[in-house]
Amino acid sequence: MRRAVLVALVAVLLAGACRTDAGDNAGGGDLEAAPGGCATVDAAVSPEKIELLTSLSRAFNDSPAARENGRCTFVRIQKKSSGAAATLLADGWRDEETEGPRPVIWSPAASSWGAIVNQRLAVKGQPAIAPANARPFMLTPLVIAMPRPMAQALGHPATPIGYADLIALSQDPAGWGGKGHPEWGRFKFGKTNPNFSTSALSATVAQYYAATGKVRDLTLEDLENPKVDGFIRAVESSVVHYGDITATFLENWYRNDARGTSLTYVSAVAVEEKSVIDYNRGDPDGITEPGERPRPPKVPLVAIYPKEGTLFSDNPFFVLDAPWVSSAEREGARAFERFVQRPDNQRKVVGAGFRPGNPAVAPGPPIDAGSGVDAAQPQTTLGVPAPPVLVRLIEKWGEQRKAARVLIVLDVSGSMGDPAGEGVTKLELAKTAAITALGQFKGEDEVGLRIFSTDIGPKEHADYVDLVPIGRIDANREVIRSKIANLIPTAGTPLYTVARDSYRELKAGLDPNRINAVLLLTDGRNEDPRNDDLEATLKALREGNEGATVSPVRLFTVAYGSGADIGVLRRMAEATNAAAYDASDPTTIDKVFTAVVSNF
Amino acid sequence: MPARLLAFVAAIAMVVGAVAVRNRLDAREERATTVLRLVCATELGPACEAMAEDEAAGRLEVTTEAAAVTTGRLMSAEDGAAAARALDGWLVTAPWPAIVAEGRGRAGLEPLVSPGPVLARSPVVLAVWPERASVLARHCRIPAVGWRCLGDNAGRSWTEIGGQPTWGPVKPGHVEVATATGLTVVGGATAGYFGRSDLARADLDDDGYRDWLTRLERSSRSGSPSPFEAMLLTGRAAFDAVGTVEAEAGPLLARSVRAEKPELIYPAPVATADVVLGTVRGRRSQLVAEVVAGNAGRKALAAGGWRVEGQPPAPGVRRTPPLPGASGLPSPGVLEALRQAVQEITR
Numbered sequence: 001m002r003r004a005v006l007v008a009l010v011a012v013l014l015a016g017a018c019r020t021d022a023g024d025n026a027g028g029g030d031l032e033a034a035p036g037g038c039a040t041v042d043a044a045v046s047p048e049k050i051e052l053l054t055s056l057s058r059a060f061n062d063s064p065a066a067r068e069n070g071r072c073t074f075v076r077i078q079k080k081s082s083g084a085a086a087t088l089l090a091d092g093w094r095d096e097e098t099e100g101p102r103p104v105i106w107s108p109a110a111s112s113w114g115a116i117v118n119q120r121l122a123v124k125g126q127p128a129i130a131p132a133n134a135r136p137f138m139l140t141p142l143v144i145a146m147p148r149p150m151a152q153a154l155g156h157p158a159t160p161i162g163y164a165d166l167i168a169l170s171q172d173p174a175g176w177g178g179k180g181h182p183e184w185g186r187f188k189f190g191k192t193n194p195n196f197s198t199s200a201l202s203a204t205v206a207q208y209y210a211a212t213g214k215v216r217d218l219t220l221e222d223l224e225n226p227k228v229d230g231f232i233r234a235v236e237s238s239v240v241h242y243g244d245i246t247a248t249f250l251e252n253w254y255r256n257d258a259r260g261t262s263l264t265y266v267s268a269v270a271v272e273e274k275s276v277i278d279y280n281r282g283d284p285d286g287i288t289e290p291g292e293r294p295r296p297p298k299v300p301l302v303a304i305y306p307k308e309g310t311l312f313s314d315n316p317f318f319v320l321d322a323p324w325v326s327s328a329e330r331e332g333a334r335a336f337e338r339f340v341q342r343p344d345n346q347r348k349v350v351g352a353g354f355r356p357g358n359p360a361v362a363p364g365p366p367i368d369a370g371s372g373v374d375a376a377q378p379q380t381t382l383g384v385p386a387p388p389v390l391v392r393l394i395e396k397w398g399e400q401r402k403a404a405r406v407l408i409v410l411d412v413s414g415s416m417g418d419p420a421g422e423g424v425t426k427l428e429l430a431k432t433a434a435i436t437a438l439g440q441f442k443g444e445d446e447v448g449l450r451i452f453s454t455d456i457g458p459k460e461h462a463d464y465v466d467l468v469p470i471g472r473i474d475a476n477r478e479v480i481r482s483k484i485a486n487l488i489p490t491a492g493t494p495l496y497t498v499a500r501d502s503y504r505e506l507k508a509g510l511d512p513n514r515i516n517a518v519l520l521l522t523d524g525r526n527e528d529p530r531n532d533d534l535e536a537t538l539k540a541l542r543e544g545n546e547g548a549t550v551s552p553v554r555l556f557t558v559a560y561g562s563g564a565d566i567g568v569l570r571r572m573a574e575a576t577n578a579a580a581y582d583a584s585d586p587t588t589i590d591k592v593f594t595a596v597v598s599n600f
Numbered sequence: 601m602p603a604r605l606l607a608f609v610a611a612i613a614m615v616v617g618a619v620a621v622r623n624r625l626d627a628r629e630e631r632a633t634t635v636l637r638l639v640c641a642t643e644l645g646p647a648c649e650a651m652a653e654d655e656a657a658g659r660l661e662v663t664t665e666a667a668a669v670t671t672g673r674l675m676s677a678e679d680g681a682a683a684a685r686a687l688d689g690w691l692v693t694a695p696w697p698a699i700v701a702e703g704r705g706r707a708g709l710e711p712l713v714s715p716g717p718v719l720a721r722s723p724v725v726l727a728v729w730p731e732r733a734s735v736l737a738r739h740c741r742i743p744a745v746g747w748r749c750l751g752d753n754a755g756r757s758w759t760e761i762g763g764q765p766t767w768g769p770v771k772p773g774h775v776e777v778a779t780a781t782g783l784t785v786v787g788g789a790t791a792g793y794f795g796r797s798d799l800a801r802a803d804l805d806d807d808g809y810r811d812w813l814t815r816l817e818r819s820s821r822s823g824s825p826s827p828f829e830a831m832l833l834t835g836r837a838a839f840d841a842v843g844t845v846e847a848e849a850g851p852l853l854a855r856s857v858r859a860e861k862p863e864l865i866y867p868a869p870v871a872t873a874d875v876v877l878g879t880v881r882g883r884r885s886q887l888v889a890e891v892v893a894g895n896a897g898r899k900a901l902a903a904g905g906w907r908v909e910g911q912p913p914a915p916g917v918r919r920t921p922p923l924p925g926a927s928g929l930p931s932p933g934v935l936e937a938l939r940q941a942v943q944e945i946t947r
Binding site: 111132133134135136139141160215216217307309310312316355356357359360361362363375376377378379380381383 | 642765766767768769771818821823824825829832833834835836837838852855856857858859860
């Protein structure tokens with residue numbers, strides 16, 4: 001039984017982890033070679049600290065610290081999302097060509113990922129590789145980000161706010177009207193998918209604790225308690241959509257801020273404290289591109305530290321006890337760890353918006369009220385549940401999450417028949433990915449299938465055909481699977497028409513108790529002389545997504561293959577406060593499709 | 601005649617001196633050519649590493665592990681000679697070698713490790729946020745927070761005892777009982793509960809004590825980083841009160857530049873973690889003892905925050921309160937029973 005639970009834990013948690021971020025460093029080809037005579041110490045780190053650790057590694061490599069005790073160490077940093085790295089490590093990190101070199105140091109977002117790797121190895125009868133005594137490199141607590149006026153309407157900062165308050169607000173038919181602001185509409189919550197995102201996993205754990213009134217030792221019995229179930233469903237019912245990364249919400253919020261509509265897009269989002277700091281300095285994704293000049297938003301966010309308690313992302317520094325790590329590499333890794341823990345380097349951590357991992361450094365600006373955060377908070381941390389509880393918690397979330405109503409719109413234009421490598425066409429790869437992703441929908445989700453290409457349909461809508469009308473997927477799953485399997489490439493790409501019409505149809509049949517969305521995949525550009533007006537298409541998509549009474553439909557787009565018009569697809573997605581996904585490398589479509597469906 | 605006697609005595613003295621010098625040179629040479637295996641309790645790891653880096657220590661090979669791990673291995677080793685070959689010295693706090701000896705005795709196995717004299721000491725402390733220490737003391741009607749008051753209120757909501765609603769429950773913590781100092785802390789807490797340390801195993805079955813211990817342990821957390829370090833890193837979020845030893849808390853607190861710091865309380869009766877070197881029979885154990893009890897060892901322990909006679913204390917380590925003559929802990933047998941009790945409670 002225990003073995004089964006552990007297998008399930010790994011399967012569930014790592015299902016999401018299988019989605020390697022498109023931004024992950026795919027291989028080791030672009031990594032610098034170590035100078036002769038130096039031990040190379042490869043480090044795999046989660047994306048939010050890639051800039052910081054890359055800069056620190058360069059400083060280390062050029063410093064006397066890299067030559068301690070007559071040893072020469074050369075540190076190389078590669079980006080790996082926590083879940084993806086956990087999967088690779090548990091499987092022995094076999095493909096260095098594709099995934100980059102096996103790490104000596106692993107720094108995921110939270111130490112719980114280390115426990116997951118060790119458990120997975122234990123199931124296989126292998127020894128643990130992530131030491132239990134790893135130290136945090138830096139910390140950041142999970143918070144609920146809210147626009148300052150909304151937080152103030154709830155009594156912030158004088159009144160502590162928690163999940164229970166947000167539920168009460170989400171259940172109030174008057175919405176923000178009950179707080180004197182009917183112009184803000186209903187309360188809307190933004191949260192990522194806990195199968196994919198560390199912050200979402202933490203937020204879901206925090207919700208369960210809030211539901212039970214506990215701060216530790218969540219039990220399986222707690223999860224099955226009907227009152228707890230009701231509490232969780234109430235929170236989830238206010239979710240606008242899910243997703244794999246919190247940056248989607250923050251970037252959409254930022255764009256809405258520019259248009260003056262940030263208070264109606266979403267009311268609160270569960271993110272790490274660092275994200276609030278980044279947003280308020282005008283850098284919603286936390287990555288400053290060369291030449292980018294951050295512009296602070298008009299309406300800043302504030303971090304709400306839930307009164308029920310929260311969890312920290314502790315960014316551990318695992319020097320792996322793996323068979324591929326030599327003693328020289330281990331020594332070198334420890335030298336680098338000592339280097340990053342130095343007070344002068346830990347001050348850089350603070351500068352980046354994280355709390356330091358060395359008590360000799362005080363958390364200072366930007367961790368202050370000016371950035372919308374409070375260094376004296378949180379007051380209570382929550383215990384990480386035991387593995388079997390965590391497994392069940394995620395399973396339960398799959399049942400309790402808000403249901404979706406989704407129209408999958410697939411491009412079957414002629415170019416989809418182009419080869420995608422290894423003897424398969426782009427359409428064949430997309431079909432496999434779409435069929436796999438169907439498994440992510442829960443039974444009560446409603447899903448339909450539409451294909452589009454020039455003159456493929458009947459006279460009234462010549463550019464598309466509905467192969468399966470929207471209906472419950474528990475009844476439709478096999479039909480959709482079979483229809484997808486039989487797709488063949490045909491003619492041109494009437495992108496604008498199918499996007500506009502699909503959006504309008506979803507809008508017309510909107511179900512306010514569900515996430516309503518269109519998932520559109522295309523490999524080309526609009527090739528329709530009957531409708532080549534992009535601005536009119538964007539206007540049509542944008543209308544209805546603004547204002548307090550908005551009942552939004554999201555258009556998630558996937559740019560597939562190198563010929564896809566990623567710029568246009570991004571603008572379409574942003575017009576509906578959704579996200580565009582880049583699968584310009586066709587072989588990534590499986591992972592990208594999984595990521596898109598994580599929004600539902 | 602007196603001249604001849606004097607010459608004879610001088611000759612003897614010269615021979616003895618030469619032998620002593622030769623022995624010292626031999627020992628240094630021996631240390632330089634022999635790999636000595638020193639196993640250190642986790643908390644003493646940095647001090648051991650520092651000893652290994654001292655040239656006078658020769659070739660010291662340091663392994664660091666939790667005290668309970670070494671104890672388990674030594675306690676169950678049926679082949680004492682083989683176990684002895686794997687270890688030349690074990691630097692740990694006092695009860696552990698005695699626990700091994702008791703365990704081996706009960707199992708009918710030959711003695712393996714002998715504890716040496718106390719090399720360094722550190723008192724058990726309670727680190728508490730000042731405003732929370734005041735609320736607890738007021739609620740318990742005592743001048744300063746002690747173990748009994750903390751255990752009685754562990755896990756209760758702060759609002760029930762006069763604190764703020766945002767403080768959540770009373771959150772204690774201490775290093776794991778499987779570690780060298782963790783057992784000392786829980787032993788000190790138990791002595792604090794009873795107000796004495798001359799306890800028998802049967803005392804641990806007292807209902808009132810069992811309830812108190814259960815409440816304390818079920819509300820406590822441990823892990824990495826240590827509870828005290830987590831307290832400094834995450835402020836009041838993780839812990840309200842942490843039990844540890846001055847050797848950890850003093851230097852960390854001195855290095856911390858945070859505006860707000862927990863205060864250190866030395867609960868009465870004062871209990872101490874006493875560092876000893878457990879040795880096996882043989883020449884190599886003697887060589888390890890010379891290093892650890894010598895200047896290099898004493899300096900490293902003092903730099904690590906331990907109170908070492910004749911050595912200047914590390915920053916943050918006080919000279920007060922003066923330490924009692926004995927550790928103030930229950931006997932090793934009672935401590936071992938206590939360790940098992942805690943493991944049962946937290947399983």
